[in-house]
Amino acid sequence: MTLSVGVIGLGVMGAEHLRLLREETAGVHVAAICDADAERAGRLAQDAEVFSDPLALIASDRVEAVVIASPDATHAGLAEACVAQRKFALCEKPLAGTAVEALQVVDAEVTLGRRLIQVGYMRRFDPAYVEMKRAKDAGEIGAPVLLHNQHRNAAAPGWFTGPMAVTNSFVHEIDISRWLLGSELVSAVVHAAPGGDPLMITMETERGEIVSTEVFMNAHYGYHVHAEIVGRSGTVQMSQPAVTLTNSALHHGHGYPENWVPRFRDAYRVQMNAWVRSVATGEPVGASAWDGYVATAIAEQVVTALQTEGKAKLFLGARPEIYA
Template identity: 55%
Template sequence: MSLGVGVIGAGIMGADHARIIREETADAHLVGVADADLARAERAAAGARAVTDGMALIGAGDVDAVIVASPDPTHAPLTLAAIAAGKPVLCEKPLAVTPEDCLRIAEAEAKAGRKLVHTGFMRRFDPAYGELKAAIDGGGLGPVRLLHCLHRNQYVPGWFQPQMAITNSFVHEIDVCRWLLGAEFVAATVIPSTSDAYDPLGDPLLIVLETDAGALVSTEVSMNAEYGYHVHAEAVCARGTVAMAEPARTLTRTDGARRSGYPVNWIPRFADAYRIQARAWVAAIGQGSVDAQAADVWDGAVATILAEQIVEALRTRRRVALELPPRPQ
């Protein structure tokens, strides 16, 4: 039986989610798209129902599951509504913009008595990250000592605030590195490369996280790299290293040089991950749960909770101890 999916939000992410459900996901079909801009909802729906009320879409009888890709402040109320309706929900990151709302969502799911929330950290489904994790978990390289990461955006708009380098971008590393290492973070240090007077973002940032297993995670977060969108990770282990290859699918040799391209944003870079994630989400719903590889409600909460504390490390320029509250049971 085909799963009826409603998508809330018809921006870049919502429109892509709608397309993937409509064109690339077996055992599911797009019921409708909700967006405050009806014309934009109609474009993303491509013949499916288009509405302006996300809550109404959640409550619709022919909607079995929901994807939340609307503006960040709406994630908490929409996800809570989906839980209350007993409908599985894939919520784009962040699960919520405050730790308090994340915990409310986790508590609501716990009270519901079943796993309903998949947080959309798609990197867990990216083939390159998957191979990196397989190499680490295989044990042949020994324990990880250092995990080096790059997160470079081509550019960000003028309204982008310094803390968003952490809460909007680096939050992906928080989640995927927890997953890669199977560890929790216990402390953070953030070092801006420039003074506030020169660049309000302090861009790029060097962020160092310490894990409870003794490994270090170093990440360069650059918001204005200019040349393109570039994400990379390399694990330095006791008996060797393993690194992701460049994501370009083709290599050009001409005029005495070898070239490969970088995408302008994350959509083409993680196209495979979004498609694999959607299929895994639909399949897990058929089994009455959340995919074991996915970021669940607690993973989504942890990412926001830690990001807020890492922002404090940026503000104070001091090493900050990281703490997590008890997980709702």
């Protein structure tokens, strides 16, 4: 059986999702695409039907499931439309621009009584993070005490403001920290370097674990994500972000990617294949709409702590039973 998928948004991530569906995912056919740039959509169409209206794509009988990779501000409304049409969707992060909007997506699923939305927090599928979680869950390092996260970009675009370092970048650390540790975050303190970059964000979980995260949007040397879990009897951390080491021109080492796509290419591929299989079986995988709400809600509260230079006690509300 082949799943017919529609892709909304064909920018950097949308184009990569489209490539993955066509080249590296079994049991799927791209039936429809939609992008605000009609010329780009036409160029990438191949045998897919081109839509100018994303809601029409979602409602189309030719489309069984949807990948949402349009601008962030559109995610919540399109995710809600997928729930209304009872269609599974893989929605790029963030789920919504605000926690209120994200909660509306959650409420739509709760009303329907089933999960249809997977949020694209792809790090849950990254081999390094998966192995770290396996080691932690197997008790190989003892009870976790600390989680150190590092999130460095080569350079942020000019329109990338201070709060966006939290709402667009740090949200990944919010989600992966919850997933790795299996516990909820209850407080946060933010320290900003002069000029607002980098940030050091320290959070505490309900079990007293400490999560430290450096968010450095203009580190210049490349895109570099790293994590280490410190347990009572050992540690587990990522190795260098490369599979080879090079000796050349009096140097020994490895390079860094320019952005996140090469670093997490395997994670995106595994995520897409897992999502397609989950649609076929009806068994959700990956980050849920509730997880998407939690990441956005915590990010909002961390932004408030950043602006007030205070400590935030994080509040999320009760988790609905369908996400238990």
